Amino acid sequence: MFEQWSNDEDMSHGFLVPIVILWVVWRERQRWRALEAEPNWWGFALLAAAAGMQFASVIGVGLFAGSVAFLVSVAGAVLCLGGVAWLRALAFPLALGVFMLPKLAVVYNQATLPLQLLASRIAAGILTAAGIGVIREGNILDVGGHRIAVVEACDGIRYLLSLGFMAVVFAYLSDSKPWMRWALLAAAVPIAILANAVRVAAAGWLPPLEAGVPHAVCGCLIFVLCLAALMLLRRLFNKVYVRYQS
Amino acid sequence: MHKLIALLSWAALSVGLNAQITLGTTVGTFGVLAGSTVTSTGNTLVSGNLGVSPGTAITGITGIAPGGPGIVSGTIHSADAFAATAQSELTAAYNAVAAVPSTATWTTDLGGHTFYVGGVYTAPSTSLGLTGTVTLDCTTNPNGQIIFQIGSTLTTASNSSVNLVNCLPANVFWLVGTSATIGTTSSFYGNILAQDAITLTTGASLHGRALARTAAVTLDTNAITIPATLGGTGGGPPVPGGPGLPAGAAPSSLILVAIALVCAGIYGTRKRLPKLMGRN
Numbered sequence: 001m002f003e004q005w006s007n008d009e010d011m012s013h014g015f016l017v018p019i020v021i022l023w024v025v026w027r028e029r030q031r032w033r034a035l036e037a038e039p040n041w042w043g044f045a046l047l048a049a050a051a052g053m054q055f056a057s058v059i060g061v062g063l064f065a066g067s068v069a070f071l072v073s074v075a076g077a078v079l080c081l082g083g084v085a086w087l088r089a090l091a092f093p094l095a096l097g098v099f100m101l102p103k104l105a106v107v108y109n110q111a112t113l114p115l116q117l118l119a120s121r122i123a124a125g126i127l128t129a130a131g132i133g134v135i136r137e138g139n140i141l142d143v144g145g146h147r148i149a150v151v152e153a154c155d156g157i158r159y160l161l162s163l164g165f166m167a168v169v170f171a172y173l174s175d176s177k178p179w180m181r182w183a184l185l186a187a188a189v190p191i192a193i194l195a196n197a198v199r200v201a202a203a204g205w206l207p208p209l210e211a212g213v214p215h216a217v218c219g220c221l222i223f224v225l226c227l228a229a230l231m232l233l234r235r236l237f238n239k240v241y242v243r244y245q246s
Numbered sequence: 247m248h249k250l251i252a253l254l255s256w257a258a259l260s261v262g263l264n265a266q267i268t269l270g271t272t273v274g275t276f277g278v279l280a281g282s283t284v285t286s287t288g289n290t291l292v293s294g295n296l297g298v299s300p301g302t303a304i305t306g307i308t309g310i311a312p313g314g315p316g317i318v319s320g321t322i323h324s325a326d327a328f329a330a331t332a333q334s335e336l337t338a339a340y341n342a343v344a345a346v347p348s349t350a351t352w353t354t355d356l357g358g359h360t361f362y363v364g365g366v367y368t369a370p371s372t373s374l375g376l377t378g379t380v381t382l383d384c385t386t387n388p389n390g391q392i393i394f395q396i397g398s399t400l401t402t403a404s405n406s407s408v409n410l411v412n413c414l415p416a417n418v419f420w421l422v423g424t425s426a427t428i429g430t431t432s433s434f435y436g437n438i439l440a441q442d443a444i445t446l447t448t449g450a451s452l453h454g455r456a457l458a459r460t461a462a463v464t465l466d467t468n469a470i471t472i473p474a475t476l477g478g479t480g481g482g483p484p485v486p487g488g489p490g491l492p493a494g495a496a497p498s499s500l501i502l503v504a505i506a507l508v509c510a511g512i513y514g515t516r517k518r519l520p521k522l523m524g525r526n
Contacts, residue, residue: 005500012500016507105405110431110449113469117291149293149471162502166510173514219497220505227506231513 001067004102010158013165017100020169024093032089035082043080046072063102071097092172099165108157115157115193120150122197123204132205143204156196163188163195163226170230180237187233188226195226266391267343267419269437269455270335272328275320277470278456279332280444280463288448288467290316294455297323299333306465316465336457340439343421346393356380357406363390363413369397371423376402382435384413391417392436400426400438404447407433415453416473425461428452446470 005014025032050073057066075094079087087094124141127134135142141150167188171181199222203209209218277294278284284298286306296318298304302325308314310322323329348368357378361367363386374396382392392413394400400422406429410418418436420426425442428434431449438444438454443461446452451469 009498009500012498013503015500016503020507105407106431113291113449113451116469117289158499158502162499162506165503166506169507170510173510216497216501220501223497223502224505224509227509 001063001070001100001102004063005100008103010161011102013162014100017096017165021093021096024096024172025090028089028093032082032086035085035089037081037086038083039081040079040083043076043078046076046079050076062105064104067101071101096165096168099161099168103157103161111157116150116154118193119154119156119197119200122194123150123201126197126201127205130201130205134204141200141204146204146207148200148204150200154196154200156193159192159196159223159226160189162223163192163230166227167230170227171234174231174234175238177241180234183237184230184234187230191226191229195222198222267339267346267393269339270332273332273335273339273457274455275472276332276455276457277318277320277472278463278465279329279336280458281333281460283462284465285462286316286465286468288315290465290468290470292316292318292465292470293320294318294470294472295320295323295328295332297326297329297332299323299325299329301325301462333459336439336459339457340421340441340459343393343419343439344395346395348395352394357403361392361394363387363392366393366395368395371397373399373401376400376406376408376432378403379407379409381409381411382413382418383411384417385411389414389417391419393419393421395421397423399424400440402427402429402432402434402450404430405432408435410435414473418454426456 001014005011050069053065053069053072057063057069071094074097075087078090078094082090120141124134127141127143132143141148164185167184168181171184175181199219202218202222203215208214273279275295276297277292278296280298280301282298282301283303284296284305284307285303288306290306292307296304296307304310304322304324305312306314307316307318307322309318310324321328323332346366349364349366350368351370352367352374353369353372356374356376357380360381360383363382363384374394384390384392400420408418413435415435416437420436420438422438422440422442422444424440425444426438426440427445428447428450430447432447432451434450434452434454436454438452438456440456440458441460442458443463444456444458445464446456446466446468448466449468450466451471453471453473455472456463456470
């Protein structure tokens with residue numbers, strides 16, 4: 001996983017995920033320390049399953065299976081030592097570990113092209129709505145003779161993974177309702193896709209934003225706006241929830 | 247005498263290493279070129295031109311009867327003079343690639359192996375397969391070429407991929423003696439120059455060109471993107487009607503999440519900030 005985080009810029013946030021997990025565990029320390037440890041033999045079943053997955057990974061199934069095996073083995077160790085109550089108490093930080101996993105090649109390969117085309121379509125729509133002439137040919141945008149290709153790296157997966165992770169962390173920090181984590185995670189998907197299209201549209205409209213420092217700053221600013229959108233959505237969801245309850 | 251042999255060997259090696267294949271300016275504009283037919287199923291996307299010659303049939307592509315859903319960003323050429331020129335340039339390129347002296351023989355699956363720039367890898371009369379990922383490394387010469395001369399078929403398994411390290415897709419050549427089949431959802435790079443047919447199965451993507459001399463090119467929900475420069479010089483002229491510059495990727499997810507965590511930290515401590523900054 002370490003190698004994957006080092007080599008794949010879509011996955012480099014993996015370095016921060018364990019830090020966040022440890023911080024959440026520390027933050028919840030009073031809760032799980034109060035629980036009595038009741039070692040559970042089923043933990044060995046999880047450890048055995050993890051060993052099987054690791055073996056399958058080594059003989060050729062791939063890195064993803066080995067990475068899942070790591071998470072399953074951690075869950076198995078918690079179950080072995082602390083029991084079901086501990087596993088329940090630590091379920092959220094363990095679930096955050098999903099964001100450390102490498103991209104599943106089957107899903108990634110299937111999703112890349114549709115996401116590229118979707119980003120191209122939305123970016124062309126944004127430019128047209130802004131009164132800027134654009135011709136779209138598949139994944140290629142021609143803005144007044146300035147042609148840019150929405151290649152695989154522009155498919156938005158990076159925003160999607162980063163924002164998905166932050167949506168869950170933000171929901172955990174700001175709201176006690178477990179469903180809010182799922183709601184914000186679901187909301188992160190269209191926000192990330194739209195944000196990526198805005199980024200592509202900006203690069204098409206203003207060529208200096210295509211590369212270098214302006215491009216990086218633009219990408220970061222749009223991501224901060226995504227976080228702001230998540231905060232607004234949380235408030236909206238809460239308002240709807242309160243109204244529904246009353 | 248030994249010095250003379252060494253000198254001749256070095257000269258021969260140099261010729262082999264420096265051989266630069268150049269696609270013609272016409273065939274270089276094609277993402278897909280077939281000899282008999284082009285058949286597409288599903289939402290195929292081809293950047294650049296698509297053509298067939300001497301055959302005429304093109305099906306499953308928007309802009310030519312019987313129609314889409316496939317999309318071509320360039321022009322469709324069915325048995326016209328432009329496609330005929332492209333085919334003759336393809337023949338020239340095919341023969342030029344076939345004539346490049348081999349630097350190594352390779353007969354086993356390409357998956358899990360790394361091949362280096364300047365290499366001309368030959369599978370004389372055997373089929374070659376790819377299962378998993380093959381890495382092509384051009385670190386020592388990013389403008390250099392890598393050539394595979396395959397006597398029979400090239401077949402890639404589902405989800406297989408070509409991993410380029412500092413290589414330009416335009417500078418990777420796959421010479422296929424009979425037919426090439428790119429497996430489901432595979433990600434493939436380079437110019438495929440096939441004597442017979444080329445088949446891209448469901449969801450496969452090709453960053454390069456599918457150029458078949460005598461038989462069909464069969465597509466199924468594929469993305470074919472021609473490289474921004476022509477092969478040969480590694481810095482050749484832009485392809486007319488080509489895909490243009492790729493839009494840059496977003497900053498790395500490490501930077502994005504780090505910024506977001508800082509924002510979350512500020513948000514979490516916003517009530518204590520005045521106190522932390524020495525204000526009451």
